[in-house]
């Protein structure tokens with residue numbers, strides 16, 4: 001699949017599975033079953049986070065509910081425009097709930113810091129973040145990301161939900177692209 005387009009595999013399918021189990025165990029410790037605020041509410045950021053979100057939900061040994069938001073700042077480019085747009089808002093009120101934002105990647109951190117500000121105005125009981133990947137730039141933003149799967153180098157990555165111009169999301173691993181894909 002995508003022959004000749006993938007330069008290297010950065011994180012394998014096995015590594016993703018093991019890390020997801022590890023993150024799920026840590027999250028379940030903080031949000032044990034039977035809290036008065038109800039089930040933990042996973043808020044997935046479409047479209048990239050859906051692969052990680054569904055695997056994480058199945059790895060979590062506690063009941064969870066799911067909501068999705070679609071925001072976009074990248075379009076078909078490899079760098080953030082800095083302008084975050086809401087393409088789809090949450091269907092439900094999150095007031096009084098324990099909310100866990102599930103992200104595939106924090107790169108510039110613009111999407112997440114915007115999302116944290118937006119969701120915190122809706123008065124959740126708690127608001128925390130889990131991300132599978134984090135790039136160096138994101139460590140500079142003033143947002144406390146409680147659970148990080150992998151800190152990765154500052155390279156554009158695809159697969160396991162992550163796209164370049166909507167392609168490569170369906171790869172089971174995280175990889176880098178050959179320069180010719182970008183027209184290089």
Ligand SMILES: O=P(O)(O)OC[C@H]1O[C@H](OP(=O)(O)OP(=O)(O)O)[C@H](O)[C@@H]1O
Pocket residue numbers: 045046047048049071072073074075080103104105106107108109110111112138163
């Ligand atoms: O930290 P940042 O620099 O803001 O980048 C991170 C965000 O960018 C990507 O989404 P994108 O806008 O590409 O939407 P998509 O998930 O639909 O591809 C990714 O899924 C994160 O949500």
Ligand code: HPA
Pocket residue numbers: 074105107108155156157158162163164
């Ligand atoms: O490295 C990346 N790959 C795909 N989508 C992204 N969105 C932010 N950073 C990335």
Ligand SMILES: [Mg+2]
Pocket residue numbers: 048074075162163
């Ligand atoms: Mg994208």
